[in-house]
Every structure is written in C-alpha cells, then in structure tokens.
Amino acid sequence: MADPTQFVYFFGGGQADGSTEMKNSLGGKGANLAEMTRIGVQVPAGFTIPTEVCNYFSDNDGAYPEGLKEQVVAALERVEEVMGARLGSDTNPLLVSCRSGARESMPGMMDTVLNIGLNEHSVQALAEHSGNAQFAWDSYRRFIQMFGDVVLEVRARDDEHEDPFEKLLEAKKASAGVKYDSELSAEDLQELVSEFKALVKQRTGQDFPDEPIDQIWAAIGAVFGSWNNDRAAVYRRDYGIPHNWGTACNVQAMVYGNLGDDCATGVGLTRDCSMGAPGFNGDYLINAQGEDVVAGIRTPKRIETSLKDEMPEVYEQLETIGKTLENHYQEVQDIEFTVQKGRVWLLQTRNAKRTGFAAVRIAVDLVHEGLITPEQALEKRRIPADDLNQLLQPVFDPQEKALAETDGRLLTKGINAGPGAASGHICLTAAEAERLHNLNPEQPLILVRRETSPEDLRGMRAAEGILTAFGGASSHAALVSRQMGKTCIVGANELNVDYTAGTVSVGDIVLKIGDPISIDGFTGEVFTGMVDTTESEIVNVLIKKTVAPEESEAYQRYAQLMEWVDQFRTLGVRTNADLPDQAVDAVAFGAEGIGLCRTEHMFVEHLEEIREMILARDPDTRLAAINRLLPFQQDEFTGLFRVMQGRPVTIRLLDPPLHEFLSERHLQEQPDLAEELAAQLGISVEAVRARTAELHEENPMLGHRGCRLGIVYPEITAMQARAIMQAAVAVQAEGIEVHPEVMVPLVGFQTEIDNQAAIVRETADAVFAETGTTIEYQIGTMIEVPRAALRSDEIAETAEFFSFGTNDLTQTCLGMSRDDYGGFIGYYRENDIVPFDPFQSIDLGGVGRLIELGVAGGRSTRSDLKIGICGEHGGDPASVMFCHRAGLNYVSCSPYRVPIARLAAAQEALASE
Numbered sequence: 001m002a003d004p005t006q007f008v009y010f011f012g013g014g015q016a017d018g019s020t021e022m023k024n025s026l027g028g029k030g031a032n033l034a035e036m037t038r039i040g041v042q043v044p045a046g047f048t049i050p051t052e053v054c055n056y057f058s059d060n061d062g063a064y065p066e067g068l069k070e071q072v073v074a075a076l077e078r079v080e081e082v083m084g085a086r087l088g089s090d091t092n093p094l095l096v097s098c099r100s101g102a103r104e105s106m107p108g109m110m111d112t113v114l115n116i117g118l119n120e121h122s123v124q125a126l127a128e129h130s131g132n133a134q135f136a137w138d139s140y141r142r143f144i145q146m147f148g149d150v151v152l153e154v155r156a157r158d159d160e161h162e163d164p165f166e167k168l169l170e171a172k173k174a175s176a177g178v179k180y181d182s183e184l185s186a187e188d189l190q191e192l193v194s195e196f197k198a199l200v201k202q203r204t205g206q207d208f209p210d211e212p213i214d215q216i217w218a219a220i221g222a223v224f225g226s227w228n229n230d231r232a233a234v235y236r237r238d239y240g241i242p243h244n245w246g247t248a249c250n251v252q253a254m255v256y257g258n259l260g261d262d263c264a265t266g267v268g269l270t271r272d273c274s275m276g277a278p279g280f281n282g283d284y285l286i287n288a289q290g291e292d293v294v295a296g297i298r299t300p301k302r303i304e305t306s307l308k309d310e311m312p313e314v315y316e317q318l319e320t321i322g323k324t325l326e327n328h329y330q331e332v333q334d335i336e337f338t339v340q341k342g343r344v345w346l347l348q349t350r351n352a353k354r355t356g357f358a359a360v361r362i363a364v365d366l367v368h369e370g371l372i373t374p375e376q377a378l379e380k381r382r383i384p385a386d387d388l389n390q391l392l393q394p395v396f397d398p399q400e401k402a403l404a405e406t407d408g409r410l411l412t413k414g415i416n417a418g419p420g421a422a423s424g425h426i427c428l429t430a431a432e433a434e435r436l437h438n439l440n441p442e443q444p445l446i447l448v449r450r451e452t453s454p455e456d457l458r459g460m461r462a463a464e465g466i467l468t469a470f471g472g473a474s475s476h477a478a479l480v481s482r483q484m485g486k487t488c489i490v491g492a493n494e495l496n497v498d499y500t501a502g503t504v505s506v507g508d509i510v511l512k513i514g515d516p517i518s519i520d521g522f523t524g525e526v527f528t529g530m531v532d533t534t535e536s537e538i539v540n541v542l543i544k545k546t547v548a549p550e551e552s553e554a555y556q557r558y559a560q561l562m563e564w565v566d567q568f569r570t571l572g573v574r575t576n577a578d579l580p581d582q583a584v585d586a587v588a589f590g591a592e593g594i595g596l597c598r599t600e601h602m603f604v605e606h607l608e609e610i611r612e613m614i615l616a617r618d619p620d621t622r623l624a625a626i627n628r629l630l631p632f633q634q635d636e637f638t639g640l641f642r643v644m645q646g647r648p649v650t651i652r653l654l655d656p657p658l659h660e661f662l663s664e665r666h667l668q669e670q671p672d673l674a675e676e677l678a679a680q681l682g683i684s685v686e687a688v689r690a691r692t693a694e695l696h697e698e699n700p701m702l703g704h705r706g707c708r709l710g711i712v713y714p715e716i717t718a719m720q721a722r723a724i725m726q727a728a729v730a731v732q733a734e735g736i737e738v739h740p741e742v743m744v745p746l747v748g749f750q751t752e753i754d755n756q757a758a759i760v761r762e763t764a765d766a767v768f769a770e771t772g773t774t775i776e777y778q779i780g781t782m783i784e785v786p787r788a789a790l791r792s793d794e795i796a797e798t799a800e801f802f803s804f805g806t807n808d809l810t811q812t813c814l815g816m817s818r819d820d821y822g823g824f825i826g827y828y829r830e831n832d833i834v835p836f837d838p839f840q841s842i843d844l845g846g847v848g849r850l851i852e853l854g855v856a857g858g859r860s861t862r863s864d865l866k867i868g869i870c871g872e873h874g875g876d877p878a879s880v881m882f883c884h885r886a887g888l889n890y891v892s893c894s895p896y897r898v899p900i901a902r903l904a905a906a907q908e909a910l911a912s913e
C-alpha cells in the first residue's frame with residue numbers, strides 16, 4: 001500500500017486512485033476496475049478497500065483500522081456525486097454492490113452482495129424512478145436472498161437439500177405458473193420479499209436490516225470474512241496461494257441488467273479459452289442480473305451466435321471493448337459486463353483462465369499478431385508448464401466413438417467446455433465423488449450435476465470429468481474444470497438430473513448412480529457406457545507417426561512453442577527410461593539423454609537366474625548364475641545406446657534389496673516355488689526357506705540395497721560393468737557414438753564410491769583389452785542420503801558426475817517413507833503443516849538445502865562437475881525451476897514429462913534473467 005493511512009481507493013468518472021500495478025493491495029478485480037476507468041472503459045463508480053484492511057480485520061477479531069469509517073463515508077459521497085443518486089434516497093436511490101477480490105482470481109470462492117441499499121422506502125423510489133416496479137422488487141428479493149445467505153448465513157441446514165430462499169422462489173414460480181424468475185410479476189416478487197424477510201426473522205431471530213449504511217458495513221465484514229471460509233482456504237492450498245494475502249473489498253454503484261429487454265448481463269472471453277480460437281465469445285442473458293449467468297440457473301445464450309442479431313449495437317460495443325482490453329493487457333481477457341438500456345458497463349476484467357490447448361494457441365497467436373514477444377509467450381502465467389500435459393492426454397478413439405454412435409449410445413450433446421476424453425461412473429454429488437475417490441482412486445468417476453457451485457470443488461477434483469445440465473461456457477463448472485484441466489461438458493439441457501431418485505435421464509433413457517458414462521470435452525458429446533481412448537493429436541504426430549506434422553495445426557503450434565523454449569532454456573532435459581522404446585518416445589519429446597536407466601527391471605524378467613544367484617552357497621556358483629544374466633543385460637544396453645545415438649546414457653547399478661526378487665511372500669504365493677528352486681540348485685527345501693528368511697528386512701528402504709549390494713557382492717557390479725562396456729564397444733563398432741555414464745546408487749561414504757569405481761574401471765579395462773577398443777565413459781554417483789550431500793567434496797574426488805535421487809533423498813532427509821506417508825500426508829496438507837506434498841515437489845527448505853550443499857561441495861573439488869536430478873521431481877515445474885537456480889546441468893524425468901520440464905526450464909531461465 002502506497003500510503004498506509006489510505007484505506008479507500010476511488011474509481012469513477014474517468015479517474016482512479018489505483019491501477020493494475022496495485023494488484024497486491026487492491027486485488028485483481030479492484031486494480032483492474034481502476035485500470036479500466038483510467039483507459040476510458042465504462043465502469044460504474046466505486047472504491048476499493050485494500051487487502052491490508054482484510055488482514056487487519058482477520059488479526060483483530062473483525063475490527064477496522066482507525067480512519068476507515070470516515071474514508072468510506074467520504075468515498076460513498078463521491079460515488080453518489082458521480083452516479084447522480086443517493087443512498088436511501090426517496091427519489092433516486094443509489095444501490096451498491098460489495099465485492100470480494102483477491103490478488104489472484106479465485107472464481108466464486110469468496111462472497112459478493114448486490115443491490116445493497118434497498119428497503120421498503122427505497123424500493124418504492126426505485127420503482128418510481130425506473131418506471132419498472134417488477135425490476136425494483138426483483139432487485140429487492142435478490143438483495144435479501146444474497147445478503148441473507150452471505151451476511152446472515154441463512155443457508156440450507158444439514159437436513160435440507162435445497163437453499164431455503166431458492167425453495168421459496170421455486171414455490172412462487174410454481175404458484176404463478178411460470179418457468180423463469182424474470183416472469184414473476186411485481187406483486188409476486190413483493191410477496192416473495194415478505195416471505196424472504198419472514199424466513200430471515202425465523203432463522204436469525206432478527207429483522208432484516210433497513211439502514212443502507214448498516215447494510216454496507218455488514219456486507220464489507222462478510223466479504224473480508226469470506227477470505228477465511230473453508231472453500232477459499234481449500235482453493236488456496238490447491239493453487240499455492242498464501243493464506244496471508246487477504247482479499248480486497250470493492251464497493252461499487254449498481255448498474256442494472258434486469259431493467260427490461262434492452263438490458264442484459266453477461267460474461268465473455270476475448271478468445272475461446274477451451275481450444276484457443278480467436279474471436280469474442282461468451283454467454284449472456286437478457287433482463288437478468290450478474291450471478292444468473294454464472295450460476296447456471298437459466299441456460300444463457302451465446303454472444304457469438306445470437307447477440308449480433310438481438311442487440312447489434314451492444315455486440316459492437318463489446319467487440320471494441322474486447323480489442324481495447326486485449327491491446328492494453330496484451331492478454332486474452334475474461335470480462336463480466338452488464339447492459340443497461342443498450343449501454344455496456346464493464347464490471348470486471350482479468351487475464352482469462354484457459355486450458356493447455358488454448359494456452360499454447362493463444363500464446364503463439366499473440367506473437368504472430370505482434371502483440372507480444374516469444375519471451376512473453378513463454379511466461380509461466382500464460383502457459384503453466386504442467387498444462388502442456390493436457391495436449392498429450394488421450395482422446396476418444398474415433399472408431400470406438402463411431403461405433404458407440406451407431407449403437408445408439410450417443411445420449412445427448414452439451415457445450416464443450418473442457419477438452420479431453422473421460423469415461424467413468426456417474427456420481428451426483430461432490431461429496432460422494434470425493435468419498436468414492438478416496439476409497440478407490442483408480443476408479444474413474446464422472447460428476448453429473450444440474451450445475452456446480454464453489455462447494456463442489458473437491459468433488460470436481462476427485463472426478464475424471466464433469467457434466468452439467470445447465471450453465472454456459474463461462475459457468476462455474478466450465479471455469480473451474482478448465483483450470484483443473486478436467487474434461488467438462490456444460491449446458492447439456494436435455495439432461496434431467498434427479499438428485500432424489502439418483503438418476504440421470506434423457507427422454508426415456510435412464511441412468512443410475514454408478515452407471516458408466518463417457519464425455520467428449522472436444523465436441524460436447526455424451527455417451528452411455530465406456531468409450532475407449534487413443535492418443536492425442538500431438539502424440540500421433542510425434543510418437544505414433546500416424547499423422548504428418550503438416551496436417552496438424554495443433555502440432556505446428558506446439559512445435560513453434562517448443563522451438564522458442566529451446567532457444568531460451570539453459571538447463572538440459574533428459575529422461576528416465578529403462579527400455580529402448582521408452583527412450584525413443586522421450587527423444588521425440590525432446591530428451592537430450594537418459595538420466596536414469598534402472599537395471600533391475602531386466603532382472604525381474606530373469607528371476608530364475610537371479611534367484612539362483614541369491615541362493616548360491618559359494619562365489620563360483622554365484623558367479624556362474626550372474627554370468628548367465630550378462631547377455632540379457634548387454635542386449636538391453638545395446639538397444640538403448642543404439643536409439644540414443646550418441647546422447648549420454650546414465651545406467652544405475654543394481655539398487656533394490658534382493659528380497660524384491662525372492663521373499664517369503666513369493667514362496668507363499670507360489671507354493672511349488674521352494675521345491676522347484678531346491679531341485680534346480682540341488683539344495684534342500686529348508687536351505688531355500690532359510691536363505692529367503694535371511695533376506696527379510698524390517699526397514700528395506702534403509703537396508704541392504706544400493707551400492708551396499710555391489711560392495712558385498714562385487715560380482716554383480718563387475719557383470720553389470722561388463723555388460724555396459726561390451727554393449728558400448730559393439731554399438732560403437734556400428735559407427736554410433738556412445739556415452740555411457742555408470743551411476744553408483746546410495747553412496748554415503750567416499751570409500752563406497754571408491755570401491756565400486758575400482759571394480760567398474762578394472763572391468764572396463766579388461767573389456768577394452770579384450771576388444772582392442774576404448775570407450776569414453778564416466779563413473780558417478782547418486783546423491784540420495786544426506787551424508788553424501790554433506791561429504792560431496794570428498795565424493796567428487798572419485799565421482800565424475802552427481803545425480804540427485806530426490807525420491808530417496810526426500811525419504812532420508814525427512815525421515816519419511818514414501819510407502820508409509822499416506823496415513824498422514826493428507827492431514828498435513830489440509831492443516832497446512834506442509835505447504836505441498838514433498839514427494840511431488842522438492843522440499844526446498846530441507847532437501848533443496850541438501851542439494852545446494854551437494855552442488856557447492858562437489859564443484860569445490862571438481863569445478864566442472866556435471867550434476868543432474870533423476871527423482872520424480874525432475875518433471876515437476878517448481879522443482880525444475882529450483883534445479884535451474886541451483887546450477888544443475890540437467891533434470892531427468894519420465895518421457896511424457898519431458899516437454900513440461902523443457903518449458904519450465906525456459907520459464908525459469910527467462911524469469912531469472
């Protein structure tokens with residue numbers, strides 16, 4: 001806040017105290033209302049009380065800072081002046097809205113109250129002044145309903161299915177024999193007002209407040225209080241928004257979209273935010289007020305299809321405003337507007353939330369339109385790196401879909417609001433979706449609702465896809481699912497969702513809770529039953545090669561974006577791949593090497609040999625068994641070296657404890673196994689059992705694994721080193737460059753890496769002598785126990801590269817087992833004990849600190865030490881960004897995360913420039 005005693009920032013009549021720059025204080029909504037006022041876009045006058053006041057309010061039991069009251073009163077007078085109306089006036093009453101608005105938009109999470117200032121007197125005045133009694137009483141009933149809900153907390157009780165105000169409204173419409181709210185007469189509405197007031201009295205024991213200024217203060221308090229409501233807190237946790245930001249409160253003169261048929265309310269996007277196509281689009285409702293469009297009460301009309309005909313001048317105004325805003329903000333905008341008697345008023349603008357598809361298209365288009373530079377196109381707020389993932393997700397298999405259609409399984413069509421393909425079991429409530437998801441996360445669910453509201457957030461997250469009967473492309477369901485990257489269809493009007501009966505029906509086709517249903521978020525089609533999926537367009541071009549690059553615009557835009565990415569990125573991106581075909585995919589996604597090849601999966605395919613090795617009583621038998629594995633290992637490495645075409649390949653020596661290959665569980669599951677092994681090895685069944693029992697460990701994560709295996713059984717390391725070197729020699733002989741990097745796992749002592757390095761070098765020398773060739777190779781280590789990070793200077797005397805194994809490093813640093821943290825991590829997250837899951841995103845304060853120590857120590861010994869990371873975190877954007885800052889050379893992640901890691905790396909390179 002510029003001036004710590006200024007608690008009110010006025011906007012109106014072309015002037016504003018605030019601007020977009022002041023988002024932190026004024027919130028996104030307030031800052032942009034000020035900015036729009038400045039650039040000449042028509043905005044009703046008002047003022048913003050900054051977020052700092054919200055924090056003061058939260059910290060001081062709902063008290064306000066000294067001076068606020070006076071400033072609010074003065075600002076209200078200015079609003080009255082600009083609007084030419086007065087609060088509580090008997091002739092021309094001013095009504096205001098009281099609107100929440102945080103630094104980052106949190107759609108629908110906090111509260112807003114409209115039409116403040118009405119009472120039995122001013123409603124009459126409003127009726128006379130406007131010449132429209134129906135409008136005045138409609139505004140009043142809306143006010144009592146919103147104020148009643150938000151401020152007085154008159155809501156559905158646990159034993160009620162429905163909002164008590166809505167119930168009265170429904171009953172009134174039924175008795176009046178009308179379908180829509182807007183068809184109720186002034187008399188109906190007046191009766192409804194009395195019924196609403198009686199409801200408030202009955203539930204709260206108090207009369208509904210009449211004094212406008214009291215109403216305003218109560219609403220301001222509720223807005224500030226709403227920062228701390230449960231759903232807002234959940235949302236903040238999910239989107240990493242700090243709890244101490246607070247919300248601003250905007251008090252703003254009302255404009256009326258419910259004054260008649262030359263009035264409307266709407267929301268719009270300056271471009272499509274589902275797939276990204278250019279062109280103004282959105283939803284509007286004639287003769288309605290704000291919330292109606294978003295809440296999905298009536299299905300709104302589409303701006304791009306019918307507004308041009310219904311209100312041509314309004315359409316033109318909107319297009320012009322859209323252009324003005326895009327040029328000014330250099331970003332696609334999401335706006336809220338009201339049309340009062342043919343004139344457009346802007347009530348909000350913000351950078352639009354968009355799907356990954358739209359994000360890529362819009363960013364590339366804006367560059368081509370000359371509005372932004374490639375550097376700007378890559379900004380993290382424009383394309384969150386994770387959202388690229390959506391472009392790689394499966395879509396419905398066109399053949400399966402056609403089949404479903406000919407089978408008569410096409411149930412209905414709605415508005416395609418969130419691209420993707422989702423099949424799952426029907427759930428009708430968010431709570432049920434959440435419960436079922438927690439019981440079995442593997443079971444896909446489709447949340448089917450009439451409409452969604454902010455309370456449904458958790459259930460929406462639990463579901464694979466969302467389908468609603470009402471609402472348009474800007475409804476709550478559409479907005480939230482776009483942001484979550486969920487497949488979503490809204491406004492499927494034919495759908496009859498009966499919560500009480502637990503059914504979803506179209507005509508006489510009736511589906512029950514739990515029945516399978518499929519939704520195509522690209523087309524809006526809904527099918528009964530499951531529909532098989534197939535690869536996305538980008539994957540078809542890049543990986544399957546079933547579509548030519550020049551045939552796919554989506555691919556071309558992706559390729560353009562990734563070209564920019566590689567231009568700015570300095571961090572390398574490798575992949576974790578064990579098999580040649582995985583490596584091929586990863587290279588197509590842009591991987592520059594293999595950062596982690598786990599050798600154990602090859603062992604799993606040769607259990608017979610490895611069990612023989614485990615059960616061997618003497619070194620010779622063991623050696624013989626191990627050497628039977630050699631050709632298999634060599635084959636796999638040969639394949640990898642071939643497809644990697646000279647790119648570095650990091651191969652980790654055997655890591656898991658031996659009981660993963662032979663344990664009491666194996667013997668129990670396969671009753672004949674002990675006898676078979678005994679016969680095969682010529683030993684007794686008891687010996688097999690005894691050796692198996694010996695292998696049991698209480699804490700396998702901390703047991704006999706990693707380099708501890710290769711140290712106690714040097715034959716294993718020698719065999720693996722031989723397989724690597726012989727494969728390298730063979731592939732090099734084919735004229736293909738090879739760069740093997742042998743990685744020793746779980747080192748803590750320098751002596752451990754020394755021991756293993758000696759074996760590898762000795763073996764390599766032997767192979768080179770036998771074949772008369774040499775190979776350039778490196779020996780390095782994984783840093784995955786704290787001791788290795790602490791003694792990294794010593795370890796780097798032997799190790800030629802480091803790779804942070806952040807899965808184990810997180811386990812060992814936090815003393816938290818990934819296999820056992822499920823029992824408490826949910827509670828930790830919900831109660832803000834930890835800000836995020838440390839196995840998904842690097843715990844910067846602890847694990848990150850160890851990484852920094854490891855980098856500093858290692859490079860103090862070997863200034864050019866190559867350092868990477870190969871844990872699961874390598875594909876997490878925040879972790880990738882950290883790795884860039886920590887000075888790592890590369891990250892390594894699973895093939896499908898490679899594009900995401902590349903983008904995140906470029907974003908951090910640009911951000912830290």
Ligand code: ADP
Pocket residue numbers: 044096097098099100107108109110111112114252253254255256265266289290291336337338347348
């Ligand atoms: P949210 O953050 O949930 O979108 P808003 O504060 O934006 O809440 O209010 C929701 C809607 O209420 C707006 O989109 C707008 O249509 C309507 N509204 C808010 N203030 C006014 C106003 N002063 N005049 C007319 N409509 C308003």
Ligand code: MG
Pocket residue numbers: 336348
């Ligand atoms: Mg809004």
Ligand code: MG
Pocket residue numbers: 655745746784805807808
């Ligand atoms: Mg490990």
